[in-house]
Amino acid sequence: MESFIEEVLLSKEALQQRIQELGRELTQEYAGKRPLLVCVLKGGMPFMAALMQEIATELSIDFMAVSSYGNQTQSSGEVEILKDLSQPVTGRHVLFVEDIVDTGLTLKYLYNLMDSRDAASVKTVCLLDKPARRSPQHQGVQPDWVGFEIPDEFVVGFGLDYQERYRNLPYIGVLKHEIYE
Ligand code: IMP
Secondary structure (H helix, E strand, O other): OOOOEEEEEEOHHHHHHHHHHHHHHHHHHHOOOOOEEEEEEOOOHHHHHHHHOOOOOOOEEEEEEEEOOOOOOOOOOOOEEEEOOOOOOOOOEEEEEEEEEOOOHHHHHHHHHHHOOOOOEEEEEEEEEOHHHOOHHHOOOOOOEEEEEOOOOOEEEOOEOEOOEOOOOOOEEEEOHHHHO
């Protein structure tokens, strides 16, 4: 295990297995609907790549980049679009593919944005959920599919970063506090 990791929370194998299960559920949900999977960059990238291969129905993909974090381990409270979709979503079944839902701010923002864009449906699958961290004004913000509920710890790996580092770890681990304190 890497020296900056306190504990491995989810091994590569555990991630793979759960992503296969999610893929089967999403295949049933979206059969014949040609969903548009929208990867929320950058953290959602490894999850998107693994998940789309487990969905056995025709689909297309697109990317959005948003930022709410800056370089801290706490949300800044504001969301900024860094990259928007490259196609209209009118009449499409949109599925956001997210790394983690924390305060719920990003997800709430994405839903509000889609309200004005006439999609046929908008749903979310996220690999990780930290329900204990949901801010009071986003209590009701809940992804439609969750890979794993995790405790209130700052985690890295499988796309998740601290100051742009550690995204390439093949597992999800708790970052040692001394790295950011
Ligand atoms: P939210 O808007 O507060 O729900 O935060 C969503 C974003 O914050 C995620 O997409 C991540 O990029 C980042 N984030 C939240 N918790 C963690 C964590 O434990 N490790 C790394 N990034 C995190």
